[in-house]
Amino acid sequence: MLDYDHVLKEDPPPEPTDDAAKEVKIKHQEWHKHNIIALIYIKKCMTDAVKGGIPESDLAKVYFSPIADKYKVSDKAETRYLMNKLIRMSFNGQEVLENTPCRELTLPANSKK
Numbered sequence: 679m680l681d682y683d684h685v686l687k688e689d690p691p692p693e694p695t696d697d698a699a700k701e702v703k704i705k706h707q708e709w710h711k712h713n714i715i716a717l718i719y720i721k722k723c724m725t726d727a728v729k730g731g732i733p734e735s736d737l738a739k740v741y742f743s744p745i746a747d748k749y750k751v752s753d754k755a756e757t758r759y760l761m762n763k764l765i766r767m768s769f770n771g772q773e774v775l776e777n778t779p780c781r782e783l784t785l786p787a788n789s790k791k
Contacts, residue, residue, distance in 0.1 A: 682712040682719070685738045713738050720745075 691709050694702045716738040721729065724745075731748075735741040 682716045685709065685713045685716045686742055687739070689739070690737065717741060 688709075690713070691702075691706050694706050713736075717736075720738060720742060728745075732741065732744050
């Protein structure tokens, strides 16, 4: 798939004219071949439920754009997850216990001497 990811970043090359150089025609054909392969790969990796909410397109870049927007990772969501994990931790004097209510994150040795 690494060879085909350029179609997600680049716009399609312009249609070559009849008198265009052979390299231009080959590049155009390869780009469209890579586009088709990328589309097939993207669609095969998705469940039917996800596919149903995405508009069809002949270009992998256009097809992938709503997917990227829909499943964009939010920094706020990650922060919320990490804070919730921290809040649920507790310390028993020797080790950190996860998924237990956090009463105090202090050492039991804090008693007065």
